[in-house]
Amino acid sequence: GEDVEQSLFLSVREGDSSVINCTYTDSSSTYLYWYKQEPGAGLQLLTYIFSNMDMKQDQRLTVLLNKKDKHLSLRIADTQTGDSAIYFCASGGSSNTGKLIFGQGTTLQVKP
Amino acid sequence: DAGVTQSPTHLIKTRGQHVTLRCSPISGHKSVSWYQQVLGQGPQFIFQYYEKEERGRGNFPDRFSARQFPNYSSELNVNALLLGDSALYLCASSTDRGETQYFGPGTRLLVL
Secondary structure, eight states, rough: OOOEEEEEEEOOOOOEEEEEEEEEETEEEESSEEEEOOTOOOOOEEEEEEETOOOOETTTTTEEEETTTEEEEEEEOOOOOOGEEEEEEEESSSSTTEEEEEEOOOOOEEEE | OOOEEEOOOOEEEOTOEEEEEEEETTTTTEEEEEEOOOOTTTTTEEEEEEEEEEEEEEETTTTTEEEOOOSSOEEEEEEEEGGGOEEEEEEEEEESSSSOEEEEEEEEEEHH
């Protein structure tokens, strides 16, 4: 079936790089997404990558996609305390339903 | 430009009641999707509507229904509420069937 898995927790020091990993099962996913959720808020789209790409960079964010292993990662350079949040990986675009399949989220804790 | 808006922000209901949640998409977006996010989990897909037609439905009982209006706003209805329906209900809009979905702040529903 369709599934997305993420590690639950990551703790880093301010100024370090953070790497959040995700694996997915739907090989027909057209797009893969990273969303950020702060406490009590909705989801903020951070970035997304088309399935025929292997890397995308957007300012401090770098997304790496290994389609063969169905592995996606999000690297945040120079992590700041304001980056503390829950990060969700999602796969989608493989059907006409618009359905996104989300992981359970990775809580990023940034220590000053 | 206004993002996705949802109302109400919070709602308390008792078991057996029904509830209507509302969503207004980003101007120019014709697709609206609904997700349920239980505390500590990733969002689960409920419905997508595109051009006022249901294009996708997740694994939710018939107590859940939705519709989309000519102005592309949408309502999610839940009948015969159960305690397990307590969750954050998120609405997302997109320009097509879901390539890039932008989320609203959500409606937090508590069923007592």
